[in-house]
Amino acid sequence: MRRRTHVLAIDQGTTSTRAIVFDPQGRPVATAQRELRQIYPADGWVEHDPEGIWSDTVSACRDAIARARLTADHIAAIGITNQRETTVLWDRGTGRALHYAIVWQDRRAAALCRELVAAGHEKAVQAKTGLVIDAYFSATKLAWLLDNVPDARRRAEAGELAFGTIDSFLLWRLTGGRVHATDATNASRTMLFNIRTQDWDDELLSLFQVPRAVLPEVHDNAHEFGVTDKILFGAAIPITGMAGDQQAATFGQACFQPGMIKSTYGTGCFALLNIGDKPRTSKHRLLTTTAYRLNGKPTYAIEGAIFSAGATIQWLRDGLKIIKTAAESETLARSVEDSAGVYLVPAFTGLGAPHWDPEARGTILGLTRDSTSAHIARAALEAVAYQTRDLMEAMAADGGARPQALRVDGGMVANDWLCQMLADMLDTPVERPKVIETTALGAAYLAGLTAGVYPSVEGVAEAWQRDRRFEPAMPASTRARLYEGWQKAVRRARGVAR
Numbered sequence: 001m002r003r004r005t006h007v008l009a010i011d012q013g014t015t016s017t018r019a020i021v022f023d024p025q026g027r028p029v030a031t032a033q034r035e036l037r038q039i040y041p042a043d044g045w046v047e048h049d050p051e052g053i054w055s056d057t058v059s060a061c062r063d064a065i066a067r068a069r070l071t072a073d074h075i076a077a078i079g080i081t082n083q084r085e086t087t088v089l090w091d092r093g094t095g096r097a098l099h100y101a102i103v104w105q106d107r108r109a110a111a112l113c114r115e116l117v118a119a120g121h122e123k124a125v126q127a128k129t130g131l132v133i134d135a136y137f138s139a140t141k142l143a144w145l146l147d148n149v150p151d152a153r154r155r156a157e158a159g160e161l162a163f164g165t166i167d168s169f170l171l172w173r174l175t176g177g178r179v180h181a182t183d184a185t186n187a188s189r190t191m192l193f194n195i196r197t198q199d200w201d202d203e204l205l206s207l208f209q210v211p212r213a214v215l216p217e218v219h220d221n222a223h224e225f226g227v228t229d230k231i232l233f234g235a236a237i238p239i240t241g242m243a244g245d246q247q248a249a250t251f252g253q254a255c256f257q258p259g260m261i262k263s264t265y266g267t268g269c270f271a272l273l274n275i276g277d278k279p280r281t282s283k284h285r286l287l288t289t290t291a292y293r294l295n296g297k298p299t300y301a302i303e304g305a306i307f308s309a310g311a312t313i314q315w316l317r318d319g320l321k322i323i324k325t326a327a328e329s330e331t332l333a334r335s336v337e338d339s340a341g342v343y344l345v346p347a348f349t350g351l352g353a354p355h356w357d358p359e360a361r362g363t364i365l366g367l368t369r370d371s372t373s374a375h376i377a378r379a380a381l382e383a384v385a386y387q388t389r390d391l392m393e394a395m396a397a398d399g400g401a402r403p404q405a406l407r408v409d410g411g412m413v414a415n416d417w418l419c420q421m422l423a424d425m426l427d428t429p430v431e432r433p434k435v436i437e438t439t440a441l442g443a444a445y446l447a448g449l450t451a452g453v454y455p456s457v458e459g460v461a462e463a464w465q466r467d468r469r470f471e472p473a474m475p476a477s478t479r480a481r482l483y484e485g486w487q488k489a490v491r492r493a494r495g496v497a498r
């Protein structure tokens, strides 16, 4: 047997599935990627085909290992990271999903959430889970599946079905149906998990009418979850790390000290502020979540979740067709001096934190006969900065100290113009690391820590390297004027679908 030196990270995101091989120094050496088909069966509904996710995962892993000129014998460990909340219900016997996965962005459970809020459950649910009642989380998606897939509830109660977020589903498949487990970060996004006791909660299970028999076991993020079926990659590989993608990015960004904050810009945008080992409840509709759990000890974060960041750029490309590639958004934004009063509120699937309005819808305001596609593209990028500012304002109002810097990552931060706009709108330096695939890196670190490839959490912090720092340069009066216009635009976008 050859020496097992490398770590393979699987990053199953909303729009694509990536497999990245990292070397013993934590450097990415080979990547393979598959685009994921988005299924929109009705207004506000979003689904994924679990079989597509599975076949993409296997083929991307095989490609990445081959591109690194390695074989499975060289891979010491696999780390899994994933789009969170997205809900799969499958048959324990056949391993087949009973329905397409209901994606985190899907709003079909909005009415049920409204009923739960009206019945006065919001406070108790938030105290236990750190989450606000919203269709975003898994519990009401699972309730929908149990109520709408024929015979699902009876079969779930009889122990024939398994529920999982994408991590669990992939783990089940990778281990040949032997392991049904998840990790504390993914569990924290289901709305069935008590983040204080770090366990599934009977009161929540009864509120959402979820039978315990469908639930996976919950483990630390660095843990020996199982080994892959030999048949998949030619040799069995241990799976020793797992985390939701935003928490994996927090780990990959080495935000280990309270007060450190990262924001990831992929399909959505998610800012996580490390708050240490004591959970506290936000008074401004931010989420409290498990950032990571190591050796049974949870570290918590306050999270702000925005539903559309890169998704807006995809819409410029595929819907409006004003750009051919995402990178062209930067050229267009730079081609005009300002957005000339145009604001784009990308509430395609409602608004997340801190508004939580499932009935808000996308809105473009301030158009004149002089408006061009460049103004719209610029407004789309600016919206990402404004929304991040909304989150930072809520964090500050919650008593959080002003961060010294915001560490950014995700596909969108290749855009220098956006990074500068972020620094300007937040009046805070923005730091971009050398590895912007921080999500995959975090998963690789978690797996590599368990497998002994990476020595320690301190080592991870030391390995973090900055690519570029963007300093705020916008005059305060401009910042204030632009942000005021944004707040007005948000008010117009709210409740449109009501």
Ligand SMILES: Nc1ncnc2c1ncn2[C@@H]1O[C@H](COP(=O)(O)OP(=O)(O)O)[C@@H](O)[C@H]1O
Residues within 6 Å of the ligand: 013, 014, 015, 016, 265, 266, 267, 268, 309, 310, 311, 312, 313, 314, 326, 327, 328, 329, 330, 410, 411, 412, 413, 414, 415
């Ligand atoms: N240069 C760019 N400027 C703006 N947006 C970009 C750029 N490059 C990629 N994106 C956007 O980033 C997103 C991809 O980021 P990624 O981290 O891969 O997302 P996810 O993990 O959610 O699938 C896409 O929505 C794409 O439109």
Ligand SMILES: O=P(O)(O)OC[C@H](O)CO
Residues within 6 Å of the ligand: 012, 013, 014, 015, 082, 083, 084, 085, 104, 244, 245, 246, 266, 267, 268, 269
């Ligand atoms: O696929 P991403 O990277 O946009 O992340 C999705 C989030 O995990 C949803 O909560």
